[in-house]
Amino acid sequence: MELFANQVLAGIATGAIYACMALAVVMIYQAIDHLNFAQGEMAMFSTFMSWQMMQWGVPYWGAFILTVILSFAGGILIERLLFKPLAKAPVLTNVAGFIALFAIVNSVAGLIWDFTIKQYPTPFGSSPFLGSQLISTHQAGMVGVTLLLLAGLYFFFQFTRIGLAMRAAASLPESARLVGINTSWMIALGWGMASAIGAIAGMLIAPVVFLEPNMMGGVLIYGFASAVLGGLSSPLGAVIGGFLVGVFENLAGTYIPGVGNELKLPIALALIITVLVVKPAGLFGRPIVKRV
Amino acid sequence: MTTMLNVKDLRAYYGQVQALHGLSFSLSEGSLTTLLGANGAGKTTTLRAICNMVRSTGAVEFEGKPIGNRSTENVVRLGIAHVPQGRGTFTNMTVEENLQLGAITRGDKKNIVADIERMYDHFPVLKQRYTQQAGTLSGGEQQMLAVARALMLRPRLMLLDEPSFGLAPLVVRDLFRILGKINREDKVTILVVEQNAQLALELADQAYVIETGRIVMSGNAKDVANNEDVRKSYLGY
Numbered sequence: 001m002e003l004f005a006n007q008v009l010a011g012i013a014t015g016a017i018y019a020c021m022a023l024a025v026v027m028i029y030q031a032i033d034h035l036n037f038a039q040g041e042m043a044m045f046s047t048f049m050s051w052q053m054m055q056w057g058v059p060y061w062g063a064f065i066l067t068v069i070l071s072f073a074g075g076i077l078i079e080r081l082l083f084k085p086l087a088k089a090p091v092l093t094n095v096a097g098f099i100a101l102f103a104i105v106n107s108v109a110g111l112i113w114d115f116t117i118k119q120y121p122t123p124f125g126s127s128p129f130l131g132s133q134l135i136s137t138h139q140a141g142m143v144g145v146t147l148l149l150l151a152g153l154y155f156f157f158q159f160t161r162i163g164l165a166m167r168a169a170a171s172l173p174e175s176a177r178l179v180g181i182n183t184s185w186m187i188a189l190g191w192g193m194a195s196a197i198g199a200i201a202g203m204l205i206a207p208v209v210f211l212e213p214n215m216m217g218g219v220l221i222y223g224f225a226s227a228v229l230g231g232l233s234s235p236l237g238a239v240i241g242g243f244l245v246g247v248f249e250n251l252a253g254t255y256i257p258g259v260g261n262e263l264k265l266p267i268a269l270a271l272i273i274t275v276l277v278v279k280p281a282g283l284f285g286r287p288i289v290k291r292v
Numbered sequence: 293m294t295t296m297l298n299v300k301d302l303r304a305y306y307g308q309v310q311a312l313h314g315l316s317f318s319l320s321e322g323s324l325t326t327l328l329g330a331n332g333a334g335k336t337t338t339l340r341a342i343c344n345m346v347r348s349t350g351a352v353e354f355e356g357k358p359i360g361n362r363s364t365e366n367v368v369r370l371g372i373a374h375v376p377q378g379r380g381t382f383t384n385m386t387v388e389e390n391l392q393l394g395a396i397t398r399g400d401k402k403n404i405v406a407d408i409e410r411m412y413d414h415f416p417v418l419k420q421r422y423t424q425q426a427g428t429l430s431g432g433e434q435q436m437l438a439v440a441r442a443l444m445l446r447p448r449l450m451l452l453d454e455p456s457f458g459l460a461p462l463v464v465r466d467l468f469r470i471l472g473k474i475n476r477e478d479k480v481t482i483l484v485v486e487q488n489a490q491l492a493l494e495l496a497d498q499a500y501v502i503e504t505g506r507i508v509m510s511g512n513a514k515d516v517a518n519n520e521d522v523r524k525s526y527l528g529y
Contacts, residue, residue, distance in 0.1 A: 180397035
């Protein structure tokens with residue numbers, strides 16, 4: 001029983017990573033109706049920027065905030081330059097764009113900062129959290145930041161006019177234009193926010209997985225799995241999905257013979273497929289009620 | 293009376309297909325005008341061309357200013373509310389959120405709450421359902437919501453695309469009564485596209501008849517209603 005409790009706890013700790021990434025995935029999906037395959041690489045690049053600032057002597061929180069702001073602006077810039085011209089293009093063209101962005105960002109990061117693994121600091125420390133060996137203060141801090149981010153997003157979308165406008169632009173672009181919303185800028189804003197959230201995720205993940213250009217590869221797949229499990233239309237679902245995937249992955253690794261550490265990734269992929277077959281809207285995706 | 297909207301030689305295209313062949317008409321301020329025509333005559337396209345939602349050429353002037361080069365959202369921001377065919381309801385949002393979206397471009401936040409209350413006065417049924425997802429409303433209620441949402445803009449001009457479509461006759465009567473009231477009391481100029489010619493002609497003061505992308509008749513609504521061709525083709529007697 002103790003083993004079970006411990007594994008759940010450890011699962012929640014890893015789940016926080018996935019939850020953070022899933023939030024960024026959901027954000028962009030809401031804005032543009034596509035999964036951004038370069039999301040992880042953008043987050044990695046942001047993390048490197050913050051690392052560079054710290055190398056230059058900027059204190060952690062200063063670098064953190066600057067990076068979030070720069071990533072927000074960078075996300076908007078990427079949308080304006082690369083994806084706005086593709087707005088009316090078929091899905092596959094967009095997918096090709098995402099993959100190109102993935103490759104470019106990855107290589108540029110490698111070019112600037114090379115591929116050696118780097119230590120990345122944590123603001124929360126890495127001592128055991130409340131005396132538990134399984135969850136560190138950093139991981140507890142991550143859970144906290146993720147929940148804070150979620151609360152902030154909820155407030156933004158439910159109680160601000162611009163949040164309402166963004167939701168409207170995402171659900172029915174034509175109607176949104178007819179109430180005077182500039183849908184094109186709403187999409188750019190979505191990119192900016194997703195990029196900023198990704199940056200936060202990257203900076204929180206880096207102390208755990210270490211900083212290098214390929215650090216987000218595995219994480220992004222788990223992030224997708226979490227977002228799909230929770231429902232691509234629901235930020236809350238994405239976070240809960242993240243924790244569930246973390247816990248599930250750990251329990252499967254412990255209790256299903258033969259899974260172990262090596263087969264954890266296929267479990268994430270199997271989860272994506274199972275959810276898509278059984279409940280495509282995800283656990284918390286809002287089924288849209290329609291009257292015909 | 294001053295002219296609110298002046299449309300000259302409007303031509304619209306869907307890909308290679310031309311849907312409007314040089315349409316010209318004008319709306320005077322405070323008028324309630326109806327645009328009649330059969331299926332495929334170009335009624336919807338006319339409204340969409342005014343808001344720049346289709347590729348079009350020609351001159352469209354709103355209160356003396358050309359608006360042909362503006363994006364749809366910038367046309368709307370001038371005070372032109374468009375209730376599209378199919379109502380354009382944000383089905384996964386609440387009734388109240390739909391109303392707030394109607395006023396999303398307005399800077400006078402204080403008046404918005406009062407305006408929402410006014411909409412509930414116009415359409416009491418919306419008040420009962422204000423926290424409900426708009427998609428669960430009946431067709432008639434959704435049409436009420438669409439009109440209310442458009443009014444939240446405090447428009448100078450309102451374009452309505454077949455508001456009677458799919459509604460029960462009693463609901464249509466009710467809706468048209470409210471449209472007349474809005475036109476008279478709030479001084480909103482209205483252009484309504486209709487297939488229900490009889491009701492539209494009762495309500496309107498001006499009427500245009502459109503056939504295959506051209507205006508074929510125009511004038512006072514009563515005169516148009518008494519015209520023999522219109523009676524035979526659109527009123528059925």
